[in-house]
Amino acid sequence: MTGFTQQGDRADNTQSGTVFKRDQQLSGWRDLNYQETYVCPVCRHGQIAALTLMDAFACDFCRHIFTGNLLEQSIHVEDSSQPMTWRWNGHTWKAANQLDLDLTIVVWFVGLALVLLPPVLIWLSSHTFPPMQGSTWAWFPTVWISLTFFTHFTFVGWLLAEYYQVPAYVTCKIRLRDALGRR
Numbered sequence: 349m350t351g352f353t354q355q356g357d358r359a360d361n362t363q364s365g366t367v368f369k370r371d372q373q374l375s376g377w378r379d380l381n382y383q384e385t386y387v388c389p390v391c392r393h394g395q396i397a398a399l400t401l402m403d404a405f406a407c408d409f410c411r412h413i414f415t416g417n418l419l420e421q422s423i424h425v426e427d428s429s430q431p432m433t434w435r436w437n438g439h440t441w442k443a444a445n446q447l448d449l450d451l452t453i454v455v456w457f458v459g460l461a462l463v464l465l466p467p468v469l470i471w472l473s474s475h476t477f478p479p480m481q482g483s484t485w486a487w488f489p490t491v492w493i494s495l496t497f498f499t500h501f502t503f504v505g506w507l508l509a510e511y512y513q514v515p516a517y518v519t520c521k522i523r524l525r526d527a528l529g530r531r
């Protein structure tokens with residue numbers, strides 16, 4: 349009788365297991381494991397797949413290496429200047445990394461200073477010694493201030509993209525590297 353009940357339980361379990369699997373497939377949910385491939389959290393372009401005989405993943409596009417933690421359903425990038433971790437929620441990656449707060453403050457402070465200070469200095473000097481009214485070079489300070497602002501803004505934008513490893517930026521960087529390498 350007990351044996352029968354156990355068998356019945358097992359049948360029930362298998363059945364609910366099958367239902368669970370089917371639900372997974374229907375909702376597109378899947379867990380993090382070493383048998384499947386996932387979109388790369390760094391470049392959001394390539395696919396990461398497990399390396400043979402290792403608890404690690406590698407991206408086929410940006411070539412980053414990640415160590416996996418299946419218990420926590422997370423991966424950690426091993427060959428990047430930024431220590432970054434992502435957690436798999438069944439559909440997509442969620443950033444779980446703690447960027448160094450002190451460094452973040454320094455990056456933003458230096459960035460703001462680099463963007464604002466030089467144009468303000470030029471603006472100050474052009475207001476202290478304004479060009480003569482109607483002279484041929486009267487337009488020069490305005491153009492020079494705008495140019496200074498945009499070049500510094502681009503530079504700081506690049507710094508922040510590198511610091512936060514913005515996926516679109518990483519993809520562009522690898523494309524550019526490939527294009528230059530192919531020549």
Ligand SMILES: [Zn+2]
Nearest residue numbers: 388391407410
């Ligand atoms: Zn990648």
